[in-house]
Structure formats: structure tokens, C-alpha cells
Amino acid sequence: MSKIWMMVASAAVLTIASCGQSDEETKPADDTIELSDDAKTGAELKADHNKAATENLAASNEFLKENASRDGVTVTDSGLQYMVLEEGPEDGYSPDSTDLVVVHYVGTLKDGKEFDSSRARGAAAQFPLNRVIPGWTEGVQLMSEGDLFRFFVPPALGYGENGTPDGDIGPNEVLIFDVELIKVQSAERNLETANQFLAENLKKDGIQSTDSGLQYQIITESDQGGKSPEAADTVEVHYQGTLLNGTEFDSSYARGETIEFPLNRVIPGWTEGVQLMSEGDKYRFFIPPALAYGEMGTPGGPIGPNEALVFEVELIAVK
Structure with a gap:
């Protein structure tokens, strides 16, 4: 789990099985639990934690x-410090605290x-900017896409005197x-981008549109007279899905490997679009947000939120 998340919790349950042993074999000899000589009491552990918190706070402040005082370091009113390592394009979008952001980080x-x-991990992270530590919520709003x-991050804007439960980050x-900052996922902005793309895309040769707003392009048509599916059918397909940026x-x-699924158990753009196809056809679909994953x-x-999607779909068989 990413350390930047502060509002996601997990719990583990330890289950001890008898593995076929009898009650007599698994029953302890008495109710006494012997602790090793180096085991610490709760009070001692708390004292150790408080000592570490005091020492770490002094070291962090220093x-x-x-x-x-270093060149290039800026300090905000909250005490957050930052350096600009690289700047993205001038027209890059800056997030609000409620936006989803896509980032790479170390x-x-x-x-x-x-x-x-x-x-x-080899994969960018996406999260709501108001669901992470305060230093991130404040800091990433100073950035633009490409920066x-x-x-x-001072302790008060990170994990404070508690640190993280796994101990990787101390008090x-x-x-x-x-x-x-790779991308800002603004629902309003994405919808505007999607609508603009779809309006321009519809002007291109070979692009057709249905009454729902689904757009499609026929890449190859089978001459085998294959079967077309109905919504309740199971279909076997090959496909690739991309965002508008590729x-x-x-x-x-x-x-x-191909995949099979009931056609009425997928996003509406697929349910409608694949019914236009026959076995052996390959289509490209341009799916508006309302027919995909919406806001x-x-x-x-x-x-x-509100991203338009592009799918290339090859209908292998109707089951």
C-alpha cells in the first residue's frame, strides 16, 4: 500500500488452526504466558516511542x-518546503484539492x-488530492502538469508523532x-476535452455515430456472413483500450488471449457497439463518458472521471 495514503486502513486476522490435533494436544498446560527477558511492557514501549518522537522532532527541525537556506528552496506559510526540479509546458493544468491526480513519485x-x-512499482499512482497527507495536498496544488x-514535508504535514503503523516512517x-505531476483528472475538464474530441472526430471520413452518441469506425469487415450478437449473448473478443492521449x-x-463475457455485463458503449458487429469484424469505437465510466x-x-475511451474490438465468436 502506498505510504502517501493516510485514510486507507487495512486489518489482518491471525487464524490458528489445530491441523488435526486433539483438544488435549492444543490445550496449554496452564494459563501462564511466559515472556522472554527482553520483552517490554506497554509503558516501556510508550516511553521508547516518546523518546524517539522527541529526538526525531529535534533532528527534523534542525x-x-x-x-x-539552500538555493532554490521555497518555504510556504505552513512550513512546507519545495524545489522546482523541472517545469512542464506553460499550458499545463494545476489541480484543485478535490481533483484526482496521476503522479510518479519517490x-x-x-x-x-x-x-x-x-x-x-512500475506504475503511476492516481488518487484524490484531498485524501493524502497534508503536505501532498498543499504541495501538488503548486504544480502544473509536467512539473x-x-x-x-515537516512532520506536522506528514505522519506526525505517530509515524506509520508498519514502522517504515518513525514518529x-x-x-x-x-x-x-503527469495528469490532473478533473471531471469538468475531462468532459470538456471529451466533448471537443468527439465533435472533431465525427468530422473525419469513415466515422459514424449512433443516436446515443457512440461513434465507430469499421476497420475490417468479414465476408463470412458471421453471426451478430444480441445484448444477452456471450461474446468472445480481442480488444485494446486506450485513453484519448493514446x-x-x-x-x-x-x-x-481472447476474453469471453455476457454482452449485457459491460459498459453501455460496448453493449451497444458490439451488437453492430458480425463475427470476424474489427471496429474502432469512440465511447463518450456517459457510455463508459461516467463522472x-x-x-x-x-x-x-468523464474520460472518453477508444477501443479496437475484434469479434471472434458469438456463443
């Missing part, structure tokens, strides 16, 4: 004070120890993040 402690990285910033640790978010071709997008990405 680091931030010295860092603030998080380290002040000693250089890496505790989280989307780059190491690369380095943030120095009152200052955090350093290199953040690249980013691929799903592909049966990439997985190397919600997909949880956690990669499809943002």
Missing part, C-alpha cells in the same frame, strides 16, 4: 532550518532511505518526495 527519509516509490518538484520524521489501459492482445471513472485509475 534539518528543515538548514534546508530552508519518497525518502532525510538519510536517503527510500520507503515508497511508484517508479519502483517535477521535490518536497520536504516526527521529515519526509522528502520527488513528485512528477495511453493503453487494457488489452487482451497484450495478455495473449466516477475507475477506482484508483487508470480511467479518470
